Amino acid sequence: MSVIYVLLAISISVAIVFFAAFVLSVRNGQYDDSYTPSVRMLFEDELLPDLDEDIPENQEIKQTESTNQ
């Protein structure tokens, strides 16, 4: 039955791993803003398709932008 030590050790270390993950995520600021990411995750797909075709034009506008200021 001393296998129970192994089982306890495993279950507790798994728990501690999750706890450490929680602490890390708090430290990284994941809980500071709980709203914006929920909106942001819906954007990713829409951004990619037209990214490539607009790059040349992008340069031009940048010029006019900075001279305007």
Add this chain to the structure above:
Amino acid sequence: MANMICYHCGDQCSKTKISFDEKDFCCNGCKTVYEIFTSNGLSKFYDLEARAGMTPNAVPKKYDFLENEEIVDQLVEFDEEGVQVVNLSIPNIHCSSCIWVLENLNRLHPSIKNSQVDFPKKTIRVTYDVADFSLKALVMLLGSIGYEPYISLEEFNKKDQTKDRSLIYKLGVAGFAFGNVMLLSFPEYFEVEEFWLNQYKLVFRWLMFAFSLPVVLYAAQDYFLSAIKGLRSKLLNIDVPIALGVLTLFLRSTADIIFDLGSGFFDSLTGLVFFLLLGKFFQQKTYSFLSFERDYKSYFPIAVTRLGTDGKEESVQVYKIKVGDRLLIRNQEIIPVDCILIKGAAEIDYSFVTGESQAIFKESGDKLFAGGKQLSGVLEVEVLKSVSQSYLTELWGNSVFQKDKVSDFQSLTDSIGKRFTMAVLTIAIVASIFWLFYQPNMVLNVFTAVLIIACPCAIALAAPFTLGNMLRIFGKHGFYLKNANVIERLSKVDTAIFDKTGTITTSNKDVVSYEGIALTDEEKALLKTTLRASNHPLSRSLYNILKSNDIETLDEFQEQTGLGIEGRSKEHSIKVGSAAYVGKETNATHANTSVYVSSDEDFKGRFVFQNKYRESVEELFHELGKSMDIGILSGDNDGEKKRLQKLLPGKTRLLFNQKPKDKLEYIARLQESNQVMMVGDGLNDAGALAQSDVGIAISEDINVFSPACDAILDASNFSKLPVFASLSQKAVKIIKMSFILSLCYNLVGLYFAVTGQLQPVVAAILMPLSSISIVVFTTLMTNLLGKKLN
């Protein structure tokens, strides 16, 4: 085609409709933003949310101060190896389109590496290369697409602020320990005499002990600290029995496992702390996009333009302005110090300071007070006092602004906690004495069992959940509270004091009445045409109010600054302006703003401007008057006295010509015998708001200015104020009901404790059960109350 809607911002396109790309725009600004977006592949903006855009309004040179490296240094969070990170507050952020476009800023300028929006706080964090870019260019870029950042004096030196995340950590620790201890203690709940369990129970017990250590030492430390603080100041707050309970739980359980008396109460201990922290977390709802601590710093610019002796302009930090300096105040800029006007036509809007919406005209040599906003043209002024000594800012030196209303207030929970602690200690001692004679070896068991079971977990949870939920419900209806404590204070209010201008009157719509000989249609048309040519605010509002007539062309137009205007068409002429200008002798000085009219040099009559009261003022005062004394404290003259008396219940106290300091002192006098609520809007009410028991700021636009206060009320919900007040009283009743409910649980528990038969499993069932039923009860009741607001 008059009613086209702007593709970008959704405003009505009036006479100046601009068509571009088969779409309509209300102004050039909107069109430009559209161009920028579409040519950079950001046209998705309009698919995400229709008409989401903001019209840009750029003021040239406004951000010149961002060229000053010292100022930039204070604003950026990180500045190393040519990369800067800055956190900017953007009040215009309002929908998902905004998030999308602001997080794609890098497509508008390649120097921008990364941008991230915090929607609830309405801020954006931008990382950029400084090689061919700068903070100024970034701010201008944001301004040009309609997201002008708001940079005020408050932002200065703010970067060292770190977030307090300790409650989340504590909650995590307690939850982690609670779950594991629950699992470990499960075997002993049922099979106490089992062989294998007996062999390994020590391992389980000491593991539970290990898990509960961080809970007692870290997660519960706030309760110990608060209890010690309370005891030091001879106060028995609710944290005293909690701390006592936690401590007893831990010591008794440790003793139990050391002497092999039982499995201890580690499950109850960790569960208790976890539930308590959960309550705290729930109550901690904050409206991060609102600020309740605002003082003049959030109104004032960070820098102004100083004129050197050689006439050279330079941006200088506001704190560095010295008496005698010459400053340049541009259109739409706020005057940061008291000063004397040297050059330029001053049209000052003091609405931040006084709440009075009408702009005031000043001439060269007049004194200008800090906090006014210049509305037209450029001014040159000479500084009379430095920032901290100006008339307005001096008010903040008053000690009321340092007062902590929360710790001064004895909450219901604390006052119950006091009696509760006394009762628990009495029961524990009486029971111990009984057992001392009956069966001495049970004394310690009974004594600790009473302290454990009587630990007021449910009582401590009742207030956070009730008030926290009320706070959310109020927030949904446009009444934003600084913290949950405000509800309890609001429930005790017996006197309500209102500011007049901007609080019970609306700031935009003036009411005009005409007194005198009726004007003919022809005269009316001429009058309107004449007014059209003038830029004076009174002319503008009169022009907007007059029924539309045919607009004629004027043959002649004359404007005499400070006096009036004259228009001539064909053989008729009309004069509008002050009494003297139109040739009328004024016998009495009228308290209300009036504009006099004469036609062909014959005096006709006058237009009287009156404040327009909010639609629901009469009912509101009637409703509030049932349960409270009401008073009006106004900074204006008493011209409106008669009208107010007619509008308000008879016993209303009316005081006029009150300076900010007078208001504060009046509230303080009332507080000697009353609980006072102050409702105001301008900075001139700030002192009174801080002094009162509950200070409520009325705001037409929640995202812009409101002075330091306990609660911000959306002006459109002004009429609901009596409902909010009565709901807060009902919320306190709910808390009292929950106290009774939790007392019932405690009585059951005490029966087990006093008779010496408290088993860990009983405590482990009773504690979560009472906590959860309290949470369910308060949530249901508050939601039921919340329905009354709809």
